[in-house]
Amino acid sequence: MLRAWLNWLRSLFWSTTLDIACIGMQNAGKTSLVNVLTDNRFSESMIPTLKVWDLAGQPRFRSIWERYCVGVSAIVWVLDSADRDTFPTARAELHALxxxxxxxxxPLLVLANKNDLDDHATVDEVIKALALSTITNREVSCYSISAKSSRNIDITLAWLMKRAAH
Structure with missing residues (x-):
């Protein structure tokens, strides 16, 4: 049932134009998320109705994030919610961006990925750790997901679809 619903949502997703920047620290699960969202349907012959900039999270690449975010429909910040040691750096980098x-x-969508792992941070913990409540110049949402198990990918797609409609 979930797979059918996700496929229906994806069909809507593909019929619209949406540009997103998928950003976060290294090993947060950005590429895994993109693969789940697109169901590995990218090909060279595909008409580009979805443009996703899956940007590397290593320090040497962070200075270029900004140029890929200009003009996008949404910024998707992916965080490894089980790696609390990265939270201070993630907070600093997110706010600098x-x-x-x-x-x-x-609009900003923060995805606390890897909620399938023990001791992952809750949404409330992520909101506090990243100081998301201090971001007032844009719409901000935060969800706990697992790209590995597809948990809460449906609400992620629904959030993105709302951005495509605007």
Whole structure:
């Protein structure tokens, strides 16, 4: 039942144009998320109705994140919710990115990935750790997901679909 519903949502997703930047620290699960969202349906012959910038999270690549975020429909910040040691760096990098004037008002979706692992942070813990309540110049949402088990991918797709409709 869930698979059929996800396929229906994906069919809607593919019929619209949506540009998103998928960003976060290394090993957060960004590429896994993109693969789950697209059901590995990317091909060179596909008409590009969805453009996803899956950006590397290593320190040497963080300076280029901004240029891929300009003009996107949404910024998707992926966080490994089971690796609490990365939270302070994730917070600093996220806020530095969002402070760029050209990125003002772009909606932000924070995905606390890997909720299939023991001792993952809750949504409330992530909101506090990343100081998401202090971000007031844009829409901000936060969900706990697992790209590995597809947990809460349906609400992620629904959130993205709302951005495509705008």
């Amino acid at each position: 969002l402070d760029k004037p050209e990125l003002r008002a772009i």
